Amino acid sequence: MESQDLRKAGLKVTLPRLKVLEILEQTAQRHMSAEDVYKALLEMGEEIGLATVYRVLTQFEGAGLVSRLSIEGGHAVFELVDGSHHDHLLCVSCNRIEEFVDEVIEERQRVIAAEKGFEMTEHSLYIYGICKECQKKAG
Amino acid sequence: MESQDLRKAGLKVTLPRLKVLEILEQTAQRHMSAEDVYKALLEMGEEIGLATVYRVLTQFEGAGLVSRLSIEGGHAVFELVDGSHHDHLLCVSCNRIEEFVDEVIEERQRVIAAEKGFEMTEHSLYIYGICKECQKKAG
DNA sequence: ATGTATGCAAAACATTTGCACCTGG
DNA sequence: CCAGGTGCAAATGTTTTGCATACAT
Numbered sequence: 001m002e003s004q005d006l007r008k009a010g011l012k013v014t015l016p017r018l019k020v021l022e023i024l025e026q027t028a029q030r031h032m033s034a035e036d037v038y039k040a041l042l043e044m045g046e047e048i049g050l051a052t053v054y055r056v057l058t059q060f061e062g063a064g065l066v067s068r069l070s071i072e073g074g075h076a077v078f079e080l081v082d083g084s085h086h087d088h089l090l091c092v093s094c095n096r097i098e099e100f101v102d103e104v105i106e107e108r109q110r111v112i113a114a115e116k117g118f119e120m121t122e123h124s125l126y127i128y129g130i131c132k133e134c135q136k137k138a139g
Numbered sequence: 140m141e142s143q144d145l146r147k148a149g150l151k152v153t154l155p156r157l158k159v160l161e162i163l164e165q166t167a168q169r170h171m172s173a174e175d176v177y178k179a180l181l182e183m184g185e186e187i188g189l190a191t192v193y194r195v196l197t198q199f200e201g202a203g204l205v206s207r208l209s210i211e212g213g214h215a216v217f218e219l220v221d222g223s224h225h226d227h228l229l230c231v232s233c234n235r236i237e238e239f240v241d242e243v244i245e246e247r248q249r250v251i252a253a254e255k256g257f258e259m260t261e262h263s264l265y266i267y268g269i270c271k272e273c274q275k276k277a278g
Numbered sequence: 279a280t281g282t283a284t285g286c287a288a289a290a291c292a293t294t295t296g297c298a299c300c301t302g303g
Numbered sequence: 304c305c306a307g308g309t310g311c312a313a314a315t316g317t318t319t320t321g322c323a324t325a326c327a328t
Contacts, residue, residue, distance in 0.1 A: 012301090033292095098257075124264070151328080213293095
């Protein structure tokens with residue numbers, strides 16, 4: 001029951017919010033831009049404005065339901081939060097996104113922030129490259 | 140003689156390009172947005188259009204003279220390339236940017252990319268936090 | 279000369295906002 | 304009923320582009 005998630009997050013349970021959450025949960029593609037979500041809603045037959053999609057995603061981010069990736073190249077990409085922190089590997093050729101966790105890197109980041117006198121609030125790590133499939137295609 | 144750098148990069152030596160390069164080299168602030176560079180040019184009395192600043196910075200990036208940081212929050216920031224790779228620490232309160240290099244992280248990234256079958260082309264790592272000075276101010 | 283580079287204004291783009299209307303609790 | 308949510312269109316902020324003019328070689 002997703003309405004619980006919304007209520008828990010202090011958000012009124014409305015149709016647009018439920019539908020956006022549904023899209024994020026049910027779409028195979030785990031990482032979606034606001035535009036992607038908007039298009040998915042249209043295909044689903046829901047008449048929800050793009051501005052609302054942006055508002056809802058931003059609220060979800062504030063509520064910790066969703067996190068926003070800041071990838072190179074214009075538009076933001078969102079993913080459902082599943083509790084576990086992770087970083088991303090992006091294929092520059094096919095835009096596939098994979099996730100990984102590396103405790104060694106996490107620890108080094110803490111050490112570096114401490115050395116520089118920073119109180120770390122968050123961090124973002126993206127590795128860009130060409131995935132296995134695209135390497136094959138390119139010969 | 141900066142004109143050499145431009146010629147070496149395959150760029151015709153023009154006044155706007157020389158001036159932008161000069162700003163990047165002589166400004167205390169190592170990390171500048173296009174707008175920052177544009178304002179610095181105006182203060183210097185140079186009548187160079189913002190569009191040109193963008194074009195020049197993009198060409199410099201292509202030529203490897205400059206690198207573009209993709210920081211959260213809208214506008215891109217540029218820095219002169221000095222040969223050494225490094226990552227960044229950003230203060231979310233005063234926007235100060237510090238640099239660091241960590242060979243352990245570099246190596247782990249290579250390993251992770253290899254494990255996932257990616258041919259790594261580049262990576263970006265930003266640690267966000269509150270710097271020492273801002274911690275003091277905030278009490 | 280002549281192929282590029284520049285300046286300006288307009289376009290493009292992702293995202294945000296103002297406001298009248300609608301809706302969930 | 305009423306605070307809060309939504310849709311639409313217009314505004315925003317950054318970056319890009321078309322085109323006529325100016326410049327480097």
